[in-house]
Each structure stands twice: as structure tokens, then as C-alpha cells.
Amino acid sequence: MNLTDREILELNELCNAMVDGTITDAQHARLSTWLLESEPAREYYVRAVGQSASLHSYAAEMHAEAAQPEPISFWSWSRRSVWIAGALAAAACMAIVFLAVGQRFHPDVRSPNSKSPVYVARLSAARETKWSGSDSLIPGALLHKGQHLELAKGFAEVTFDSGARVVLEGPTSFVINSAWDSTLTHGTLKASVPPQAIGFRVVNRSVDITDLGTEFTMSANADGITDVLVLKGEVEAAPRSADDQNTILLKESDARRFEVSGVSTVSKNAENFARFAEFEPVNRFSSDFHYAHWSFDETSTPMLGRYAGAVTNREITGALEGAPANLAQARTGGQWQQALRFDGELRARTSFPGLSELTPHTISFWVKVSEDSPLSDAYAMVAWRANTPRLAYRPVQISWNRNPNEGALGALRTDFSGGCALGTTSLRDGRWHHVTVVVTPNEEASIPLQVKQYVDGRLESSTIIPGRFRGPAGVADAEMNDVVWLGCRLGNTGPRQERFRGELDELYIADRALAPQEIVQVMTENRIPASAIARADAPTTVAKF
Amino acid sequence: MSLSSESQKQLMALMTRHQRQIFAYIYTLVPRRHDAEDLLQETSVVICEKFEEFTPGTDFVAWACQIAYWRIRYSRQKYARSKVVFDQTVLDLVARTATTLAPELDARHEALAVCLQKLNSRERDFVLTRYEPGSGVEEAARRSGRSLDAAYKALTRIRKLLFDCVSHQMAPGGTA
DSSP: OOOOHHHHHHHHHHHHHHHHTOOOHHHHHHHHHHHHHOHHHHHHHHHHHHHHHHHHHHHHHHHHHHSOOOOOOHHHHHHHHHHHGGGGTTOOHHHHHHHHHHOOSOTTTTOOOOSSOOEEEEEEEEEEEEEOTTOOOOTTOEEETTEEEEEEEEEEEEEETTSOEEEEEEEEEEEEEETTEEEEEEEEEEEEOOGGGTTOEEEOSSEEEEESSOEEEEEEOTTOOEEEEEEESEEEEEEOOSSOOOOEEEETTOEEEEETTEEEEOOOOHHHHHHHHTOOOOEEOOOOOEEEEEOOOOSSOTTOEEEEESSOEEEEOOEEESOHHHHHTOEEEOSSSEEEEEESSOEEEEEOTTTTSSSOEEEEEEEEOOTTOOGGGBOOSEEEEOOSGGGTTOEEEEEEOOOTTTSOTTEEEEEETTEEEEEEEESOSSSEEEEEEEEEEOSOSSSOEEEEEEETTEEEEOOEEEOSOOOOOOOOOGGGTTEEEESEEEOSSSEEEEEBEEEEEEEEEESSOOOHHHHHHHHHHSSOOGGGSOOTTSOOSSOOO | OOOOHHHHHHHHHHHHHHHHHHHHHHHHHSOOHHHHHHHHHHHHHHHHHHGGGSOTTSOHHHHHHHHHHHHHHHTHHHHTTSTTOOOHHHHHHHHHHHHHTHHHHHHHHHHHHHHHHHSOHHHHHHHHHHHSTTOOHHHHHHHHTOOHHHHHHHHHHHHHHHHHHHHHHHSTTSOO
16 A cells, blocks of 8 residues: 555654654654555655765765865775775775774774773673783773683673673683674683663674573683573574574574584583583672762752761762752752752852862763754753863863764763763653763773763763864863752853753762673662772772762 | 786776665665675675686676675674664565665666756755765755755655656656
8 A cells, every 4th residue: 555645744754863863752653664564665765865865875875075185095985885895996805804804984083093992891800710811800801892811710790881791711712892882702701781781792603692681601712613502592603514504493491503614503511501500700809989869859958968888888978959940940850759950051060079180980960851952952861071181171071962863862962172972862751761871080091081872771882073163172170070060051160050951860979880780780779889889897809980 | 816818807897887876785785885885895795806716708797795794793793883774684684685676776876967967056056066076965065055954855856856857757758
């Protein structure tokens, strides 16, 4: 059945929103349903989105032709090659491979081109470990993209920033590819993947395992023969054998052997299942730290917070700033009891000891932004000013993205001197979202912070877009140190007139990088888990970080 | 990978001729330029690795798009957090439709060039600025002196104009 004119108009609008990155959840659901149920709708969608692909192509060709002639550097070649490869027919296949695996198409926009390591995981626990080569890792050690772990003996647990946890049993050779991806070269591992890390992968030369929320073990020998046993839930296994690359769904208690020659069943070895079920290390990383919590529930003093740690527990003060009429309407129902409503006039201030220093911190809160919130209300939800020349004494601001050229409109955005981090989920949908931003110092001068952003407990981004425009640097100002501003844009010398409009609830700030599972616990239980706070008399493995 | 010199030449010729079509296929499944380009890049690697398995004379685009499809599936965890990805069922259905319509999309691409010429220069510059590398709606709005809201409305109108023009060109009796 053909589409009516009215349906075509609606479908056209949905396709435009999809291509422009402005699609709302409701629109996305509507489009998905349509594409699921109607072949004419699918055909219209493919033609309309295909037209945008063609427009990208024509625009890039004209753009390239208009550009000044220049020597074809590797990067200019890479950026253009999508569209004008015809002019470069002499390039060899190896060049394609080098280009593709070595860098991205837009390193100048998307990638920090970082010389310093990008940390994506942590060694969270260990037992009787012995590392090969020069490695000498202890619990708490940060692990970077591309890092090879050569565990000669013992057990080591790696917690990825995505929340996935992998226990290695030596001898094992393991590579950390990203927060979502790893390679088991040989050895044995057990992976535990919570819901927020669904999609985590472990690959090797025989099979790609994509976890669908589960626990599984994987054991590979030097020849690549790999046994996979699913302990809980299910995984998707894509064999890499030449003959059979059909994906296999493995469910609880399923086991398969993957090798270059094909896939075979494995006798369900009860001893193996039992052994892996108790496959746990003991020496778990913990560190002393402090945190503050503002619930916004106190009627007379909504900005009263509590600052706590292993041996500390005291109040922390703050204030709402605005006209009496704004203050009277500042309280509203929140995700947990009461929340603060920022109406475009109101702002608030409080403090957190040490926040302005270039040390690890975690900032977490609930936020609700209306679906029709104008771009002019997209200023900082939470902001503070850095007290370090490495951040040019400029503010760090957490807001939602109002620049569709740089990322999804409404997505979580953290700006600092040197760049910004951008998420993907739009916060601008009238619903409560839990937001966590983890900032840690970076060794590289041009990008002094690593920023990891979690939305609703799920890691969204850890890539920094380098800043292209910088205003004047600030100067040291003790008055501004450690002051936390809510609901307003922050300049080098103090708050500006631009405001955030929306609601905030349950603000937590901690002076260390919380682990993914701790972030989920803060979200679901509205408290810092007791296990995360080291007792004063308990030995700590690594201080902070 | 150890492709012979002759194979490398063949591969480059095929990629040169068909890269746009592979990109268009990926873009219909992952309609964000940066993501689609990344996937095209990853797909290119696999195409290189597997090129010895390609049978000369068969449909290179269909073979390459199949590789792209699997790359998209493998990369789903990356896009699962974004709004611009569909669930697996929808993805499979759209992929099937995109494969079926591939010849038509080629013809539509050619017809689009004609239709772009029919736009007045202000509209043509505006829409091409929107799609320029590194640009977007905001930049197109800025350069054309439109507000962002007006720019989105103008884009909707121009895209529909182009779509109808291309469909007209494709219809029996059209010039395409």
C-alpha cells in the first residue's frame, strides 16, 4: 500500500530529524515502528537518506575543488578519499590499510591525536600475580588503550570504564583495545558484563564474542583454539573461520570450541563450570577519598550539603541566588524527594574542597530538561573554575550541547580549557537522567583533562574534541577556588548572566574517579556505596587516582 | 595482507568507482557522517583483507556492502548509545531494502545533479554548505544569514523539492 501525502510529510520530517541529529526519542520510536511495519516507508526512508548521502558526496566534491591546490599530504588524502578517490588511483592497497587502521578520517576534529595514553580501564583486584616482562602492575593501576597485559601467574581483575569486568588467570596474554573492546591472545578469562556494558567484546583470531549482558569464560591456546562457556545470560559469537561466519547465540550453560577450521561443540565439563564460577581475586583496590552530597531536600536550607570521608563528616554550606519570587519557586519534586528548579533566573553556589585543583574528581547528579528548552538555556548545570595554569584558570562547565555541528543536540557536554567531551543521548527530552562526569588529569599539555561521561549509568564518551577557539586566560583568584556554581554560565572572573533552565537533583562530588559499578550504585541507591569508602585503618593500595 | 600488484590495482579501481555507493549503503543504516565514514574506513580494511576471496566479474558493491553490514553489526555497541541506530530487526529490514534499491539509488544520485542545477544559486549554496565536510546546519544558517530555525525549515523545503525533482526525473518520460 502506498503512503498518503500526510504520511509522506511526516516521514520526510522524521528522515530530516534523523539526518540532522535532532530526532527525539518519540520520533525515533515512531520511525522505528514505521520501518518495521511498512515496506513503502522503508523505501521512502532509503531514498530520502540516500539523497543526503549523495548531497554529502556532491558537497565534498565541490568543497575539494574549491580548495586551494596543496601538496597531497596523507591527511588531506584521507579526508578527501571518500569522495575523490578517482583522482588518487595510484594509491596502493596498503595505503588504505594504513590509513584505516592508523587514524580516523577527521583527526583534527574528533581525535585528540594524543601522545599521552588514553586510560580506559583499571586493574581493580589481584591475587598472587606475577607479571611478565617489565610490567609490575598493582591494584589501582590505570590501564590505557592498546596496553598489553602479560600475566605469568595468579589472577588479575580488570574493570573497564564501560563497567565490564574481566578476571584473567595466568598465564594469559590480553590486550585492552578500548573501554568496550579487548583481545585475548591466549590464556583464560572470565568476563562479567552488567547491563550498562552490554555490547562489550572480547575477540581473538578464532572468534568475536559480543556480550549481551552475562558472565562467560573464554580460554584460548597459542594456536587460537578457543573454548567459550556461558555461565549466565547469553553472548553472540561470530566465528572467524573461513567456512562458517554465521553468528551463534550462546545461552547459559552453552559451550563451543572455535578454531580456524570451524566450530565444534564442547562437552559440558561440570568441573570447568564449577571452577569458573569461583574464579575471583581477593586483593581489591580501594582508596581513601572524600565526597559531598547535596540532596536539595532541606526546606529552609536547600543548599546544605554533607561532606564525608573515612574520618570526616560535616556540613557544607551554600546559597541560592535570585529574586524572592524565583527563590519561592525553586523547590520541586525530584528524582529523589525534592529537587531544585532553575527557571532561567536562579543560580546557586556551594563549594567542594580541592575541586579547582588538577586532580581526579567525579561529579554526579540528576537532571531534567524540557523537550522544548531553547538553545539559549543550555548554559552550565554545574561549573567551577580551575586553579591551575594547565587549564589557564578557566572554568570547567557541564551543560547540554547546543551546537549540532559538534555533536548530538542536547547531549551531555563538558567544556574546559583545551577542549570538550560530548555524549550522544539527548538530555533534552523532559525526563530525568542521571549524569556522571569523571575528570582526571592528562599528561598532554594541549589536552590537560581526560573526561569520561556517563548518562544513566552507561559510558557515553571518553574522547576529547580539542578546542579551536580560546578566549583570554584567567588569573589565579583565591576567592573563586573550589566554588561550585549551579545553573549559570561561568566566566574567568565569576558567573555571567546566561542561565540554565531545568531541574537538578542529588548532586554528588567526590575527590576520586568513581568506578563504573560505584556510579551505577550512586544512581540506583542514591548513596556512595559503603564499600567504596576506605576505612581509616584499612590499608590502601594506591592513594586516590 | 599480501595482495599482488595486479590485485592492488584491481582493488583500487573498484574502490575508486564504488566507494560512494558503499558509503551510501552504510549511511542509510548509520545516518551520521562521522560514524558512517568510520565504518567505511573499517570496511575498507576488511575489503583489503578479504579481497583475494572476491570473484572478479561478480557484483563488487553487493560483496562490499555485505562486509559493511557485518562491520555495522560488530560496531553496534558503539552506536547502541546513540539515537541514530535501529534495533537489529529494523536494521536488517532497512539493509535489505537498501540492497534492493541500490541500482535505483545510483540513478537517483545522477538525477540529483540535474536537480541541484535547477535550484537557484542561493538555495544550492545553502544546501551544499549544510553538507560540506566540517560544516552543518548552523554553519549554513550563519553563512546564509538565516536563523537556525529558519535554516531547518529551509532545509526541509529544499530537500523535499530535490526529492520530488529526482522522482520526477526517474519517472517514465523523465529525463533521467
